[in-house]
Amino acid sequence: MATPLNLKELSKQEVRFTAGHRMCAGCAAPIVVKMVLLAACDYSVVVASSTGCLEVSSCISTYTAWKVPWIHNAFENAAATLSGVETMYKALKKRGKIDKDIKFIAICGDGGTYDIGFQSLSGAMERGHDMLYICYDNGAYMNTGIQRSSATPTFADTTTCPAGAVIPGKPQQRKDLTRIMAAHGLPYVAQASPSHWPDLMKKVRKAIEIQGPKFINIFTPCNRGWRSRNDDAILLSRLAVETCFWPLYEVEDGVTRITVKPKDKKPLIEFLKAQGRFKHLFEPGKEKMIEHLQEMIDKNWESLLKEEEMTLPKEEGNK
């Protein structure tokens, strides 16, 4: 029987990502990893990670924080690597050399997913490997020192798009990778946030039980890169959801469901003001920039609501 996703039962489960890893204090990534592995507690899993914070901090010399089989190949190829592991599993099963049921999970940062690893991810998803790809999205290349990625939010200050006199942080719009993965026609795509852990774990549980390629994008605050307090990872994740900066939704077989709808949608400014990377937006004369960001968020949220209305079966929508 599946372990119920409640604290009482989950607290009895082994944590398969151990303490002693070298992630920064207050980093949300190990919290996300623990939640993912706990949600998958009923299964044997093999994990692949791309080069990045999580990778360099979790397996150093003769020490490893992974109590599950784990492989790191390079920066841009976790999806291709895991597709190789998964295919070998199929091959050995077919030949009767392995009888266990094993699930395959990639856990990679946004640089290794949105940017350099995008081709590898798209290819693996298109080929239909039975794997769950999880992106822990902290919105920049944090491991190399906070450089902009295509996941970096508009106007955020990073070390390669610093807020200056002429350029006000990242000029471009962030890539909406979750939509792009949904456009691959995958059986399951979702966005999650560690502030809403039952929702996150439910999504992981659901994804892992669906055959085929799945993608979950998980919001993962980085206090070093965002210049925020090192005890506010969960607070910021919650604000991201409540301001609709990071809507929690899933796309399952073409049906879009918003899984958490904020009762009172908070203004984006609440999310921005807690982070040093947006500090320059609060200087006098920059009000228009915050307005612009708010408009972008509103537009995306409206279109997501419309999409849900269009795709959700009537009986479910009427609930």
Place this chain on the structure above:
Amino acid sequence: MTKVVAVTGNEAVANAFRQIEPDVCAAYPITPQTELMQRFAAFVSNGQVRTEMILVESEHSALSACVGAAAAGGRVATATSSQGLALMWEILFIASGLRLPIVMPVVNRALSAPINIHCDHSDAMGARDSGWIQLWSENAQEAYDNTIQAFRIAEDMNIRLPVMICYDGFIISHSIERIEYLDDDVVKNFVGEYKPLYPLLDVENPKSYGPLILTDLYHEVRKAHSEVYKKVPKVVIEVAKEFEKISGRKYELFENYRLDDAEIGIVILNSAAGTTKDLIDEYRDRGVKVGLLKPRLYRPFPYEEVGNALKNLKVLCVLDRADAFGGSFGPLYLDIAASLCNFSQKPILINRIYGLGGRDFMPEHAAEVIEELKDIAKTGKITKLKEYIGVRE
């Protein structure tokens, strides 16, 4: 019973793959390799093998998937050429650094720019120091035989390293030759069951692959890694001896062709060695003491053995089908020079670059080299240390 057939080099190697039946093969099309994996894909589609194919979106992903599949714990192969090998470059070092016994035919082709689909050795030469074992093959028979032996070498418990089998694009890959196929069960028995080592799929005994190792231990890890290569020549010879028993065909670290009493020598790789041997026979008939050395195990390079085989020559030309740009010599020349440099008695050495981008290497080119070597042997004078031959003026 061996079966004699007339097939292309690619078809012969695809047939070796069919007989070996790797657990997983990743493939991405690139000329002139494409035909090999196409033929193998047909074996998969027709149920003649149980191999799982991964039809990836790039060579980078082909090798990345092979790394994952090999770490998972089974037999893995892929194949490539030219730009594909160049795209794999990053992962070549990871495959060898993780000690994964992946087998990869490299159908030799020139590198861009200008883009060119025909044979030279620039691709595999660029990967010669990536930690892969390299076996070079003169003809389709050698490509087939080397492929079968490559799995044994790669998977040897003392070695566990990836292997490239190099053969010439189009000249060998697409030309039909007479081949002796071994029986399927003979090949299967020779290659044997795959023995996994620290498989990822052993979930009861979880292993972590691909750690970060910094200044405290990286140097030591690399030193330990370099020691493994010292064991390779012995294993290559042992495997060749066993292969001779099933095939009657003898393989060594390199081929020594009429070299023992020779005064004039040529070192050359792959298909052009065949043409050169014909010319050597003609010159021998005329009393010219000329011989040839054709490397087979090019990485790790058997410097001592090669040096000993060449040191008594008076004059030697190394023919490279790749240049090392930047005022250097061809890569093969550099290795031959290194293998001879510490002998007090050694031949005068020259380097000739031939056949780039599929330019034919004709008998007259071999004759031109032998004539030049004869002159140098007589006068002791070198006109040019390094020069291109077969250039259209």
